Amino acid sequence: MAEQEAAGRGATFSPLSLDEVVAAVAARAGAWSRTTPAERAVLLERVIADTSRVADAWLEAACAAKGYDPASAEGGEEAFSGIGTFLRLAQALRRSMRDLDTRGRPQYAGPVAHRPGERLAVRVAPAGPFDRILFTGLTAEVWMAPGLDEAEIRATQAAAYRDPGAHAGVAVVLAAGNVASLGPRDVLNKLFVEGRVAILKANPVNDYLVPFWEGALAALIEGGFVRIVSGGPDVGAYLTDHAAVHEVHLTGSAATHDAIVFGPGEEGVRRKAANDPRLATPVTCELGNVSPVIVVPGAWSASELAYQARHVATMLANNAGFNCLAPRVLVTHAAWPQREAFLDALEGVLASLPPRRAYYPGAFARRDRFVAAHPEARALGAPAADDAMAWTLIRDVDPRATDDVAFTVEAFCALMGETALPGDSAAAFLDGAVAFCNDVLWGTLSATILVDPRTQRDPAFAPALERAVAGLRYGTVGVNAWHAMGFVLGTTVWGAAPGHLATDIQSGRGFVGNALLFAHPEKTVVRGPFVTRPDPLWFATSRRSGPGLRRLVDFEAQPSWGRLPRLALAALRP
Secondary structure: OOOEEEOOOOEEEOHHHHHHHHHHHHOOHHHHHOOOHHHHHHHHHHHHHHHHHHHHHHHHHHHHHHOOOOOOHHHHHHHHHHHHHHHHHHHHHHHHHHHHHHHOOOOOOOOEEEEOOOEEEEEEEOOOHHHHHHOOOOEEEEEEOOOOOHHHHHHOOOHHHOOHHHHOOEEEEEOOOOOOOHHHHHHHHHHHHOOOEEEEEOOHHHHHHHHHHHHHOHHHHHOOOEEEEOOOHHHHHHHHOOOOOOEEEEEOOHHHHHHHHHOOHHHHHHHHHHOOOOOOOOEEEEOOOOEEEEEOOOOOOHHHHHHHHHHHHHHHHHHHHOOOOOEEEEEEEOOOOOHHHHHHHHHHHHHHOOOEEOOOOOHHHHHHHHHHHOOOOEEEOOOOOOOEEOEEEEOOOOOOOOOOHHHHOOOOOOEEEEEEEOOOOHHHHHHHHHHHHHHOOOOOOEEEEEOOHHHHHOOOOHHHHHHHHHHOOOOEEEEOOOOOHHHHOOOOEEEOOOOOOHHHOOOEEOEEEOOOOOOOEEEEEEEOOOOOOOOOOOOOOOOOHHHHHHHHHHHHHOOOHHHHHHHHHHHHOO
């Protein structure tokens, strides 16, 4: 194996040095299992403080890599998605550690409600008074596996703390290359939710972040519970094959999963077909999605239509479209009188947003594949540089062409499609849209439903909405809230719908986040208002995003009533 340089430290990793890394972390697995919740809470306090200390340099490096001005709306978005979401999870886990120490289990917001299919749903957000202000009108539930009662939900929380020794071991975390917070968040999940010590392997796309991750996780690294390494696929392959590694977690593509589990090339194809994995180590993963946004027909006002155009445009623009949770297919009603007006408004918003640098490898080749299949695709916005990609919308993809690339391949660039389904009513359309998403679109990670409040109140429609939320086979479902909120909140769980086989892994296996340490989650459901005034800070069209989201990151590090006025001022400033 070629030696690989460890970013930020000037060291090299050979097989021998990787063996030393694994041995050093493995030697601390027992000590971690004996670390009390109170002691873990203190470590998280240090993680939060250390993350704040390196946040400015971290943000500058990330913005330089993606071509953003740190003071711009894009810079604010990077600050919150790349740093703020990590801080939110750390804070939520710290609260759970304190609850474990003082009350025996993490405390959830509640209430607990009955949902279809003998399921209970636990309200997990808002998690406190600050969330009610920061995420106005937003609520989130974690739906549990069928048949559990509330006593069982509580009794099975924090399983790794009931018999810590049985959960001790070494996890290898293969970080994604798109969002800066993903690798560190997955490390927190392994340590504080599942009881493992961890080796984090950076993706080559963002291994420049290793020095900042090391700064943020310094308390855990100094304790010997975490190590961070860099390098190419050979480093990842050596670690995942290591005899002292108990489990692997990766965020990436289904192709990467298959190469790890079954092997590369023709031999890997043969093994997958025979269900003969080469890797016996358990693998959890989050692997992307052709994420749908279902647009329920209704009589929208002009301001509502404009708002939802900004909402959906933001979903695509975030991180230049390099998100597993970006919208890839808009599912509209063919007979909706406002369909063309909505799509025109969406195109107008996208055309107004500066195209961003296509920093993720292979982006233009992926875009070209879609455009070759759909020459009618519309390029929106004028790229200012050769490495920037215009926003692209493919209207009116035939829903009968179930093998269309727009339905079967995650674009993973600044592109999405739209398809129109029939239905003689809003309820009939929604029933058909759920079946289409479940049976045609690839992946099971996340989906959103947009529906106006007047339609929601229609007695003929309301049961269809609840059927849809229950029936969508996705790990997160948003209703008037971008499904990304299931990732952001931290007290929710994030991952594919349960049940995928290794031979058909789709969006993956297992959940992350899960700061409330649930043992049997099935999905996250996030609900929000149809329109929020003013627009949320995270909207790509917001002129307040840059400073506002930077202040939100500062607030997540040190939440207090005294800090709210400054944040509110940034949020409300024109």
